[in-house]
Amino acid sequence: SSRVASRFSLIEKSPTYAILDLAAELRAQGESVIDLGGGEPDFATPDHITAEAKDALGTGFTHYTPSRGLPELLEAISDKLLKDNGLQVNPAQQLIVTPSAKHALFISVMTLLGPGDELLVPTPSWVSYTAMAHLAGARPVFAPMAAADRFRITREALEAYITPNTRAILINNPNNPTGNVLTPEEAEAIAGSAADHDLFVIADEIYEKVRFRGEHISLATLPGMAERTVTVNGFSKGYAMTGWRLGYVAAPQDVSAEMLKVQQHTVGCAGSFVQRGGLAALTGPEQDIERMTAAYAARRDLLVDGLNQVPGLVCARPDAALYVLCDVTGTGFPDAASFTAWLLREAKVAVTPGPAFGPGGEGLVRLSFASAPQVLQEAVDRISAAMARL
Numbered sequence: 001s002s003r004v005a006s007r008f009s010l011i012e013k014s015p016t017y018a019i020l021d022l023a024a025e026l027r028a029q030g031e032s033v034i035d036l037g038g039g040e041p042d043f044a045t046p047d048h049i050t051a052e053a054k055d056a057l058g059t060g061f062t063h064y065t066p067s068r069g070l071p072e073l074l075e076a077i078s079d080k081l082l083k084d085n086g087l088q089v090n091p092a093q094q095l096i097v098t099p100s101a102k103h104a105l106f107i108s109v110m111t112l113l114g115p116g117d118e119l120l121v122p123t124p125s126w127v128s129y130t131a132m133a134h135l136a137g138a139r140p141v142f143a144p145m146a147a148a149d150r151f152r153i154t155r156e157a158l159e160a161y162i163t164p165n166t167r168a169i170l171i172n173n174p175n176n177p178t179g180n181v182l183t184p185e186e187a188e189a190i191a192g193s194a195a196d197h198d199l200f201v202i203a204d205e206i207y208e209k210v211r212f213r214g215e216h217i218s219l220a221t222l223p224g225m226a227e228r229t230v231t232v233n234g235f236s237k238g239y240a241m242t243g244w245r246l247g248y249v250a251a252p253q254d255v256s257a258e259m260l261k262v263q264q265h266t267v268g269c270a271g272s273f274v275q276r277g278g279l280a281a282l283t284g285p286e287q288d289i290e291r292m293t294a295a296y297a298a299r300r301d302l303l304v305d306g307l308n309q310v311p312g313l314v315c316a317r318p319d320a321a322l323y324v325l326c327d328v329t330g331t332g333f334p335d336a337a338s339f340t341a342w343l344l345r346e347a348k349v350a351v352t353p354g355p356a357f358g359p360g361g362e363g364l365v366r367l368s369f370a371s372a373p374q375v376l377q378e379a380v381d382r383i384s385a386a387m388a389r390l
């Protein structure tokens, strides 16, 4: 019998971390590995944000804050949600500032689901939702979307997997790894399914600001959805603040009250000076976000156009987020995992195999374009040269 709790028999090590570990191992052996496996913006956090956090540290702002978060930051988040998303929330009763969007998602899943409950996850999807459902003792259920339809969410595809045990649908909009931005039709399909089956929706909107095309729709703003939607967002991607670990979650008041208990009994609160940095991010100039998003769009094009020149690769241009999905079925490899392993060995480029993102990811690999343009160009050159040697 295992020395740890039985739930761990169901939880796999994060496949994105597994690739990072393998790349690190090769690097330790002296190889120069280009890592396009993660989703880490290479930009520095904008100066006005770090300056505010430094000031907080320098003036002794280094203690606990209320568990929900700094009142000024809660206000700023509520202003942002109203201005950017058309979402009206009471900052003192419906918002919680969390140490990362990941933790916001974790307390959402922990609060809404328990043993016997199912979390419906349209796939391909980000890797951690499944593990979070298992940690809550619930069951993740994949609803694969059609590759031929570019993984657009349809009511039929969702409802094929709804059972009497389904409690919530997890929607990542914009989506990692597909780069899709929800259309009004998709949003309506999700809202319709949620209402008809009395389900919660957990909306992970972490890539809201890294968007090149399409309007951002917050599902909580659709008619009747405020009462059944939990909206998660954070600072990591839009503001290049991955290491700060700062996010937030907006929820109906009764749900938020229970979520707060999870926060209180696990982390207490997000870092005090980190929250001051978040306040500067939300109340400061927006030019930095615009500059970074424009740079990401150019990098996306560099990667998509470069890879599409390589015989055997077919890569879609994403509307948002930091990733390109390439179809590698034309390369002659039996599956995405063997292509990925070969690529790391022969081209020294680390990418993520599509099946890591659940059903629908077969035959695909995901490459991140969060790296500098010269790094992306070098990756394209290496992939192209390795493929030519095949």
Ligand code: PLP
Pocket (backbone or CB within 6 Å): 039, 100, 101, 102, 103, 126, 172, 176, 204, 206, 234, 235, 236, 242, 245, 246, 247
């Ligand atoms: N949600 C998605 C879809 C992500 O891709 C990521 C990070 O990779 C996160 C959430 C986590 O964000 P944070 O750094 O705030 O925990």
